[in-house]
Amino acid sequence: MAIDATAAAGNASASNTGRTRLADSYETFMNLLTAQIKNQDPLSPMDSTQFTQQLVQMTGVEQQLLTNDLLEKLVTNTGSGIQTSVSLLGREVRALHNEAKLSAGKADWSYKLDREATEVTIEVVNSLGKVVQVEKASGDDLKAGDHTYSWNGKDRTGAQLPNGDTYTLRITAKDSAGATVGVTNFIKGVVTGVEQTDGKTLITINGVQIGWEKVTSIAEAPQQTAAADTNPDNSDSDTPPSEQAAT
Structure with a gap:
């Protein structure tokens, strides 16, 4: 319209x-x-x-x-996008964002390096601005392009932090000359909600609300892999499928 x-x-x-x-x-x-x-x-x-x-x-x-x-x-x-946003429900999207909610003991982010780096420092920051975890990327994670970072929800002392809190991913990247390498943070997940707040259209991804205009890509939500054998009565049987069918 x-x-x-x-x-x-x-x-x-x-x-x-x-x-x-x-x-x-x-x-x-x-x-x-x-x-x-x-x-x-x-x-x-x-x-x-x-x-x-x-x-x-x-x-x-x-x-x-x-x-x-x-x-x-x-x-x-x-x-401002309410109609478009509703069509995103149930779709997997990637959006420009650096926050994620700790759920089931983990939080996931995606990021993109503009070019190859020799040093990448990954920091997880809580809502109070305190760094709770620091890691150094290595190997292929130093190359230019898209990367993912999965955090196990533990702070720098090894203590498991409670679920439900929102954390920010902060990445600093440098090349061999010490120059800063550009980094773009993303959040990826299935859209589970659409809301209008103060005239702005917000979508919910992994429990976090962001503006719909920050979406950069849309895809069908991944389907769960079906079990190899859908008949639980025969799951432990050594009889070949052809003989089971015959009986």
Whole structure:
């Protein structure tokens, strides 16, 4: 569904203008009403029906403006990727991100080296900014291209950290001349949720929420490998399959 950004901007401008005029009109109306009440004849008080109707009309206009605001947000949400994000549910994606949640005693990241490095330092940082684990990459993990890092959830003393916390992967890479090698961090996993928060579309990957616009690749979710023998009654039998079928 295509969204006309110019039209949406025009609608927003019209709503803002209407709200300003309503505020001005309401203030003017209240000033006039106050002046009328102060100067009315005590023996012949003014009829309250007319200004009550005007208040009702102004309230109706205000409600309409609020409705317009809601519709504008819905249009913005549609244009910002909510429809596209819903289609990602159940798909495996890779997105630009350096955070992962520790689950079942492990957390996984992916990263890319722009070129070959001679030294790669991998640090796992907790939410307080403390480095809980440090490792040095070696072998093929120093080459240019994509790599993965799997953390066992243990800190530098060997203690197992609790599941559920989110950690940041920080990588520093240098070449033989000591120059910095560019590194890009990724998170990879199946999209399990889509949410709208403050006008932003967020998707959930491995328990972590990130902006849908950070997705760089999409693939079908990996299927679990079926068991070689689906008949548990014959799993321990030494009889060949052809003879089992015959019996």
